[in-house]
Amino acid sequence: MNPVQRRYMREFWPPMLAYILIMLLVWPLVDHVQSLWGRTALALLPILPVLLVTRAMVRLVMGSDELEQRMNLIGLAIAGTAVGTLCLAGGFLVAAKVIRLDGTALIWVWPAMVVLHALGRGWAARRYGGDWTMACSNDGLARHWQLWACAASFGLILLLGWGAFSDWQRGLLSGLTASLAIGALLLQIFRGRKPEDGA
Structure with a gap:
């Protein structure tokens, strides 16, 4: 692992674990808070580690060589296209009253983007001979x-x-x-x- 990847691991995992712990232990308390400001603060608390994870990902890409950047761009294109298409299809199904979804489905958009980006980036690496x-x-x-x-x-x-x-x-x-x-x-x-x- 090169220094850029080591830095990425140091910057990625602590906020990612914080995100998981917040979602598991803190976020469910939203229903028990009466104050609008308190509910808003608790509801948006998971965004802080998400921003730190995103920063780590951007720094990884910016510190990589051109081939790595290209593979990350391909992974991002695959993730954006797949998640965007799924969201569009879901929106049409909800509008047609085929399925019922509430806003909590949006919580899974970012994790889906991260996973699909990683898989798309791996596919691109393979296409380039990796x-x-x-x-x-x-x-x-x-x-x-x-x-x-x-x-x-x-x-x-x-x-x-x-x-x-x-x-x-x-x-x-x-x-x-x-x-x-x-x-x-x-x-x-x-x-x-x-x-x-x-x-």
């Missing part, structure tokens, strides 16, 4: 094993606290566990595959 380099760090521990460990941790927390958690907390932990497990599985499947293997 081996899904985002899937394996040079420090010896493959990223897919890190994701499996995170998924197992959240799954264990979910099982141990199932009875004590609210529906919101169970849903958040279930979504995190499933997303991390799916991401780990995809990275494990594509790790080390060469572009000619089906690019």
